[in-house]
Amino acid sequence: MGRTGEDTVAFIGIILGIFSSLFSIFIGDFEYGSGSINLYSIIGYTGIFSAIVGVYGYIRAKRAHKEAGILMILSAIGMFICCRSMIPFYLFSTLALLIGGFYNIFGKKA
Template sequence: MSRTTEFVLGLLGGIIGVFAAFFALLIGGVDAAFSSDGSSDITGLGWFAIIFSIVGIVGASMVKGKTRLAGILMIISAIGGLISISMFYLVSAILLLIAGLMAVFKKNKKATT
C-alpha cells in the first residue's frame, strides 16, 4: 500500500519544524544578548526542537518500510517539539501528529491477484 500521504505530511512537518527551531534559536540568541547573565533557556529548547524535527524526518523516511515504528517516531517528534518550543512548533506538530496517527492506525489492504 502506498504511504505517500504520511510521507509527505511527515516530511513537511519535519522541515517546517527545523525552520521553527532555527527561529526559536534566533529569539534565544536575542534573549541571551539582552539578559544579565548572557544565557537563555530558549536556545537549549531550540536545539531540542531541531533534534525532534530530525527524528520526525527520519520517521517520515521510514514510513514505507516500518510503518508503525515510523508513526511512533513522528508522534514523539510532534509532542516533544511542541513541549520544547510551544507555539513556534504548532504547525509542524499538527502535521507530524496527523502523519504519525495515520501511519499507526491505517490498515494495509491486501493485494488480490
C-alpha cells in the same frame, strides 16, 4: 493506494519544525546578547532533536509503518513541549507530525 499523503504531511511538519527551531535559536542568541536568560536556544535545540527523530521516522516509513508512526508521534510530543513556550511556531509542525504518525500506525497497508 500508497502512503504518499501522510508521508508528505509528516515531511511538511518536519520542515516547519526545523524552521521554527532555527527561529527560536536566533531569538535565543539575540536575547543572550542583551543579557537575558537563554531559554529560547534550549527550546530550539530540543526542537532540532525532535525534528531529527521525525526525519528518522520519515525514512523508516517505507519499510516499517508502525515504527515510523511511533517515532513521528514521539517527535510531535517533543515539539509540543517546545510549543508550550512558543505556541504559534511549533503548533503546526506538531499537528502535521501527529497526523502523519497516526496515519502510519492506523492506515491501510500499501
